[in-house]
Amino acid sequence: MSQTKCNTSTLPMKLSFFFYLGGMAPLVIFIPTIARQLGYSMATYGTAMTCATLISMIGSPIIGRIVDKYPVKKLFFLTAALACGICGFLIMFVPKLPYETNSELVCGNETYLKVFSKTNEQSSCEDNTFLNPKTDEVIHCKLNCQKNPFEGCNNCTREKDTIDYLSITTEDNRLIDISTQVHFSEHVENIYKFQVLTAQIDDIPISSLSCQNSVKTSCQLNCSDNFVAELASSPAFEGSVYKLYQFWWLLQSLIILFFFSQSTGMLQNAICLDLLGDKHEDFGKNKCWSSVGWGISSIASGWLVDYFSPDPKNKNYTPVFGISLLSAICHFIVAQKIKIVETTVSKDWKPKVQHTIYGLFRKGYVVSFFVWMVVMQFFHSIIIHFLFWYLDEMVDHDCSKRQWIKTLQGITQGVQCFGGELPFYFWAGWIIQKLGYLNCMALSLGVMSVRMFLYSVISNPAWVILIEVSNGISYALAVATKMSYAKLICPPNELNSLVGFVGFVIVGGDSLGSFIGGFVYEAYGGAGMFKYCSYVSGFMCLLQVLCNIFGVSKELKNKDFTPVSTQNAIDAKL
Structure with a gap:
């Protein structure tokens, strides 16, 4: 057998x-x-x-x-x-x-954050993240802007230290660190718009978020929501x-x-x-x-x-x-x-x-x-x-x-x-x-x-x-x-x-x-x-x-x- x-x-x-x-x-x-x-x-x-x-x-x-x-x-x-x-x-x-962000803070009759996506083809998969009624939360974003858009704001806070801080920062041409709370507003083509609910500079709140003349400034952003950061980021380093x-x-x-x-x-x-x-x-x-x-x-x-x-x-x-x-x-x-x-191999062997x-x-x-x-x-x-x-x-x-x-x-x-x-x-x-x-x-x-x-x-x-x-x-x-x-x-x-x-x-x-x-x-x-x-x-x-x-x-x-x-x-x- x-x-x-x-x-x-x-x-x-x-x-x-x-x-x-x-x-x-x-x-x-x-x-x-x-x-x-x-x-x-x-x-x-x-x-x-x-x-x-x-x-x-x-x-x-x-x-x-x-x-x-x-x-x-x-x-x-x-x-x-x-x-x-x-x-x-x-x-x-x-x-x-390092990612390059593409966002803009605009102060006019109201203040809003515009996020520019590098692709025009954001799908319903992305939109539903914000359009879904269940995701109605406030998003925290830290902005690093080229200039201060709130210098011409209406009814700004009268605290002297706040006014002095704003003017000194602008004159010195420093990047402005702004902490904001935003909420998704609308999406048109490759632009996502977020309404700014509150804003602070150096932990000092900005009391009025409207400006007499429209002011825009480019910003780098870091948000609590990863999706917002990705929208503003280049998909690959350029x-x-x-x-x-x-x-x-x-x-x-x-x-x-x-x-x-x-x-x-x-x-x-x-x-x-x-x-x-x-x-x-x-x-x-x-x-x-x-x-x-x-x-x-x-x-x-x-x-x-x-x-x-x-x-x-x-x-x-x-x-x-x-x-x-x-x-x-x-x-x-x-x-x-x-x-x-x-x-x-033998030392004498030569093929x-x-x-x-x-x-x-x-x-x-x-x-x-x-x-x-x-x-x-x-x-x-x-x-x-x-x-x-x-x-x-x-x-x-x-x-x-x-x-x-x-x-x-x-x-x-x-x-x-x-x-x-x-x-x-x-x-x-x-x-x-x-x-x-x-x-x-x-x-x-x-x-x-x-x-x-x-x-x-x-x-x-x-x-x-x-x-x-x-x-x-x-x-x-x-x-x-x-x-x-x-x-x-x-x-x-x-x-x-x-x-x-x-x-x-x-x-x-x-x-x-x-x-x-x-x-x-x-x-x-x-x-x-x-x-x-x-x-x-x-x-x-x-x-x-x-x-x-x-x-x-x-x-x-x-x-x-x-x-x-x-x-x-x-x-x-x-």
Whole structure:
């Protein structure tokens, strides 16, 4: 009677995949919306991500080369794993950009505060905050005005100290600090008008709030109601962010996070392939646990963010950073249990050029393989960095959807993993065997094109849940093809270097996606960006098919590195 054996030797490796991406998932998926809430524009965020990924891009091949030469793989892996969680947690303390307020205090027959919203499209979601009869409370605002509008007021208080204070302040051209109590009055286009009920200067009340001649003054304001402050604030800082310490704090945090994240992922893949040896067809059975970790933590973090956010517009992202740190600690503990195989190379061994990493790039099919990786990662980067930003904008004017948008975004990640990635990691070997590597590359590009187009035409963010099932072919199958083929063509004793270079190319595509995507999004909007990306992906799919028919496919049948028949590599099941 046969018994099913459980391979416990790879259990620490599977848990490593689970905890690593379980900790990174909340950070990766919510960093774009965190940056938006901090006040950054789309182009600025894209530029910051490009810098962060470019630096991490340089680190991958260097670390890969080092661990191929020296037995320091475990030391690097443990250090990078722990550093990921710590750096991710510290992003929680990055301050917001300074907001520029747009308000005006007007004294005439009556005194009122005019708040100018930067957008003309304030929705019923915002209006109901004040037009609802239940919200009939008085709002306290502290104003910092350029001049005193009450100098010409009718029937001002006759207290000598008050009159002297008002005149001295004006003559000295100082900013006037005015404490007021206001009540919402009316909304016309992008102007919100609040009636001033009381006003004080230096704790001295102004007895009359009417002036003989209309007097206006621009003010900075700070109100007890967050919504009023947001109306008067620019949605993103409009000056040069490069002069602000807040930007450099964020950029530095992102650089360190993605450097250690890329290093961890690269070493993790190489360690797994080392442990599997000739059974690299089982790579997907281990890698799929990263999808489980990503899916669970995405759903949990999305729900927790909504649960702990009393303000549906300004979310509390503390659960994201807490999950990231906790997962990193668990990953560090588990990683110590992995039997890491250090590289041992004889000093007398000198490989021929054609059997080195450099020899790979003499082959046309290898060059086309790396180009395909850049293109796929470019589109994947667009989705990672801008899909949630796009969904946030979609519900900006819908109160009911905005309240639970983070839960919805977490569910989409769960569907990506459990409905898309997980099954295709297991089916990838059979698909590759039936279609071949090049056709799998073309298929992933084609599905990516359809996926991008569907993003551009939806009006309800809930439809994204169904679209994300396509992540199985457009991402998981592509990853399986990439890792299986990389292992197949790898020269002897060069695995870590090759995986590091693969990471270099992937991060290159990621940096291009974040940089170009940010400017395209800002110029054409989310729907326009996804539509244009759909067209480009479709064109690249057609180009890949033509290359398969007329050029590269024939060369793939004559590889020089590894005898396919002896390793049965064409049957690789990831």
